[in-house]
Amino acid sequence: MDTNLSDVGVLQARELKDLLNSIPVDLALSSDLRRANLSAAEFSLPVKIEQDSRLRERNFGVYCGTARRELQKFAETNSKIGGGCDGWRAVGGECSHEMAHRTSTFLMDICVRLVQRLKNGVSALSGKNGTNCPILGHMQTTAMPDPVIDLFDDGESPDDVRSTFAYAGHVLIVSHGGWIRHLLRLLSIQSQHSRYFPKQCVNSVMRNCGLCQVGVAFELAALENYDGKPDPTAVTESPLPVFGTLTGNSEQLSTCHFYSLADRRLPLTAVCYHFNVIKSELETKIRNPNRREPTETSGNSAETLCSQMEIIFSDDGDEYAGKP
Numbered sequence: 177m178d179t180n181l182s183d184v185g186v187l188q189a190r191e192l193k194d195l196l197n198s199i200p201v202d203l204a205l206s207s208d209l210r211r212a213n214l215s216a217a218e219f220s221l222p223v224k225i226e227q228d229s230r231l232r233e234r235n236f237g238v239y240c241g242t243a244r245r246e247l248q249k250f251a252e253t254n255s256k257i258g259g260g261c262d263g264w265r266a267v268g269g270e271c272s273h274e275m276a277h278r279t280s281t282f283l284m285d286i287c288v289r290l291v292q293r294l295k296n297g298v299s300a301l302s303g304k305n306g307t308n309c310p311i312l313g314h315m316q317t318t319a320m321p322d323p324v325i326d327l328f329d330d331g332e333s334p335d336d337v338r339s340t341f342a343y344a345g346h347v348l349i350v351s352h353g354g355w356i357r358h359l360l361r362l363l364s365i366q367s368q369h370s371r372y373f374p375k376q377c378v379n380s381v382m383r384n385c386g387l388c389q390v391g392v393a394f395e396l397a398a399l400e401n402y403d404g405k406p407d408p409t410a411v412t413e414s415p416l417p418v419f420g421t422l423t424g425n426s427e428q429l430s431t432c433h434f435y436s437l438a439d440r441r442l443p444l445t446a447v448c449y450h451f452n453v454i455k456s457e458l459e460t461k462i463r464n465p466n467r468r469e470p471t472e473t474s475g476n477s478a479e480t481l482c483s484q485m486e487i488i489f490s491d492d493g494d495e496y497a498g499k500p
Contacts, residue, residue, distance in 0.1 A: 189218035202345035207231035233352035237268030261432035353382035398443035
């Protein structure tokens with residue numbers, strides 16, 4: 177459902193203008209739905225804001241714009257009869273696996289695009305060895321954070337490992353609560369390595385104009401060898417349940433051709449710097465930089481992490497653009 181940005185939303189977006197312009201941005205992308213791209217326009221960024229339909233909120237088909245209770249009723253019925261992914265598509269909507277697929281496709285395309293920019297010598301930020309990166313809440317750009325370095329350290333000194341990094345770019349993405357949650361799930365659960373993603377990041381309600389900042393690192397060879405295609409002989413256990421149910425019916429899931437595509441291991445290392453914070457909280461971090469790191473997620477508890485999806489469905493006003 178393509179709704180306009182409310183007056184409150186306009187004010188919230190304007191409050192982020194100075195903050196988001198305080199650090200270099202190489203690329204800015206927004207969902208092509210009006211409430212997202214109108215928010216992005218309020219930031220007055222020095223770079224062009226590109227629109228990408230892959231950043232759209234999840235499509236609930238014929239239930240978009242209806243009362244929330246009607247959508248909840250369908251979700252419960254679809255779960256009881258085992259309709260699963262096919263049940264959502266029958267009403268013109270998306271299942272979780274389909275949304276995860278377009279999210280991961282976007283993510284990997286952006287990584288490839290940044291590498292090409294780096295090869296072309298195009299970047300908004302230059303620093304010693306190209307390793308400086310802008311982190312919200314810091315008064316100035318900092319060297320590649322130790323959590324990233326630690327994951328690549330095989331016995332060498334941190335400085336030696338850090339010198340192998342090249343800063344490829346800083347990307348601003350303006351999207352929707354459900355899409356952002358899918359992105360965080362992919363990074364925290366399906367990356368080869370991930371650190372400091374709080375457990376609630378995979379099942380939390382995103383605040384309007386809440387900010388998440390993640391660092392993503394990768395080896396060029398691994399990225400170039402990644403084709404995003406599933407192995408048809410592989411048996412997978414997707415961390416993404418059919419919306420409203422857990423993945424208990426493997427026969428039903430096999431009918432969803434997005435199922436294995438949504439479960440690809442991504443050749444990435446991901447670190448969460450900020451999760452669902454607002455401007456005032458970031459300003460507090462600047463005044464008090466000694467904060468406790470959040471608890472990280474575990475890749476072995478994906479089913480547990482996703483078991484609260486029905487609660488999200490009931491509470492998340494951003495994921496479902498319909499009537500209360």
